[in-house]
Amino acid sequence: MQPMTFAIVGCGYIADSYRACLPFHQDQLRLAGCYDRDAERLAASVRTWGDPAFASLDALLADPEVSIVVNLTDPENHAAVTRAAIAAGKHVYTEKPLAMTHDQAADLRDLARSHAVRLAAAPCNLLGECAQTLWSAVRAGKAGPIRLVYAEMDDGMIHRADYRTWRNRSGKRWPARGEFETGCTFEHAGYSLTVLAALFGPVRRVTAFSSLLVADKQVLPPLDHPAPDFSVGLLEFDRGVVARLTNSIVAPYDHRLRLVGDNGTLDVKEPWDYASSVVFRPASTGRLARLVERKLGAAFGRRLPPVRKPLFRPGRGLPTMDFLRGVAELAEAIASGRRCRLDEDFAVHITEVTEILQYPERFDRPATVKSTFQPIEPMEWAR
Numbered sequence: 001m002q003p004m005t006f007a008i009v010g011c012g013y014i015a016d017s018y019r020a021c022l023p024f025h026q027d028q029l030r031l032a033g034c035y036d037r038d039a040e041r042l043a044a045s046v047r048t049w050g051d052p053a054f055a056s057l058d059a060l061l062a063d064p065e066v067s068i069v070v071n072l073t074d075p076e077n078h079a080a081v082t083r084a085a086i087a088a089g090k091h092v093y094t095e096k097p098l099a100m101t102h103d104q105a106a107d108l109r110d111l112a113r114s115h116a117v118r119l120a121a122a123p124c125n126l127l128g129e130c131a132q133t134l135w136s137a138v139r140a141g142k143a144g145p146i147r148l149v150y151a152e153m154d155d156g157m158i159h160r161a162d163y164r165t166w167r168n169r170s171g172k173r174w175p176a177r178g179e180f181e182t183g184c185t186f187e188h189a190g191y192s193l194t195v196l197a198a199l200f201g202p203v204r205r206v207t208a209f210s211s212l213l214v215a216d217k218q219v220l221p222p223l224d225h226p227a228p229d230f231s232v233g234l235l236e237f238d239r240g241v242v243a244r245l246t247n248s249i250v251a252p253y254d255h256r257l258r259l260v261g262d263n264g265t266l267d268v269k270e271p272w273d274y275a276s277s278v279v280f281r282p283a284s285t286g287r288l289a290r291l292v293e294r295k296l297g298a299a300f301g302r303r304l305p306p307v308r309k310p311l312f313r314p315g316r317g318l319p320t321m322d323f324l325r326g327v328a329e330l331a332e333a334i335a336s337g338r339r340c341r342l343d344e345d346f347a348v349h350i351t352e353v354t355e356i357l358q359y360p361e362r363f364d365r366p367a368t369v370k371s372t373f374q375p376i377e378p379m380e381w382a383r
């Protein structure tokens with residue numbers, strides 16, 4: 001396949017992580033340039049990476065070379081930028097969430113269809129070696145039929161962390177205000193939800209609770225509309241699996257994903273890391289095994305061999321995830337005319353479930369999920 005040309009809109013904190021992954025996709029992707037409406041931020045990115053800058057969003061959208069617009073603006077600006085790109089006839093890959101409400105997300109899906117362009121959304125950790133290994137183990141029945149999932153997305157006590165010092169390679173600060181006003185559920189739930197939905201089908205019902213536990217996160221001036229910093233939801237999947245998903249930025253860091261089957265559990269410590277292992281822990285059935293489990297916890301397990309050696313390993317200035325793998329997936333899907341694994345139906349569904357988790361008061365309790373998506377295929381190399 002000829003590399004497909006893309007352009008980045010929004011040169012903020014995460015844009016450097018996308019840019020750092022470009023060397024892994026030279027065969028699939030070519031970067032035409034980037035744009036940020038903040039001239040200083042744009043200049044800092046150009047200085048760091050040496051990429052061409054577009055003079056305006058209109059100039060970027062008018063460039064016939066650009067096939068895919070990668071929308072890395074902050075969530076409040078996602079819908080406007082995505083809408084403009086679709087109207088200009090561009091395919092769009094957007095950072096999550098696709099939009100801040102299910103209705104807005106569904107409008108973008110319909111707009112993309114009416115313009116015959118593709119729309120896809122992050123996160124793309126589902127396409128990583130860790131998630132694909134987990135999925136392969138589930139298909140093979142390694143832990144028996146999966147009944148229950150515990151998914152933790154506690155991102156640490158952010159309000160106590162020195163987040164004011166966090167900067168990316170081109171010097172941009174971590175956008176604390178935006179993160180706290182968007183909410184950790186909208187920021188992070190998708191990393192578990194996309195994996196679980198691919199494995200177990202659409203979510204049919206959600207029973208959720210959310211709360212703002214630390215209203216003052218020491219941001220100056222104070223936050224205009226702080227979002228809930230804790231949520232917990234019980235998700236009932238199409239195929240009968242039940243999951244408890246917790247999101248917070250007030251509890252200590254814990255990203256464990258545990259799939260409980262009749263024969264044991266499949267555990268992932270860090271779904272944000274493509275190289276993270278999948279561990280199988282057999283069910284403790286005998287008296288001795290149960291005693292050991294009570295005393296030592298779930299200490300014993302066996303690492304499953306990954307479905308392929310991770311192509312991407314964090315370190316050396318790289319993030320823990322290959323952020324461009326989703327863009328490459330979209331490019332390949334466009335080039336071959338196949339469906340994209342992170343397509344607009346999937347993104348609308350993830351947005352709807354996320355909105356229910358973060359703002360349960362907007363819905364019935366339990367909430368019936370309206371959106372759905374067709375089954376997703378594992379990666380070719382993981383089948």
Ligand SMILES: NC(=O)c1ccc[n+]([C@@H]2O[C@H](COP(=O)([O-])OP(=O)(O)OC[C@H]3O[C@@H](n4cnc5c(N)ncnc54)[C@H](O)[C@@H]3O)[C@@H](O)[C@H]2O)c1
Nearest residue numbers: 010011012013014036037038072073074075077095096175
């Ligand atoms: N910060 C993280 O650790 C992180 C991690 C993974 C994903 N993300 C996601 O990445 C996205 C961006 O996050 P971020 O942390 O880089 O935010 P950020 O606030 O640092 O950067 C957003 C950039 O978009 C620019 N922008 C906004 N509207 C624009 C417009 N209309 N035209 C051009 N530029 C525009 C802003 O000037 C800003 O530089 C979010 O969706 C977030 O959820 C962030």
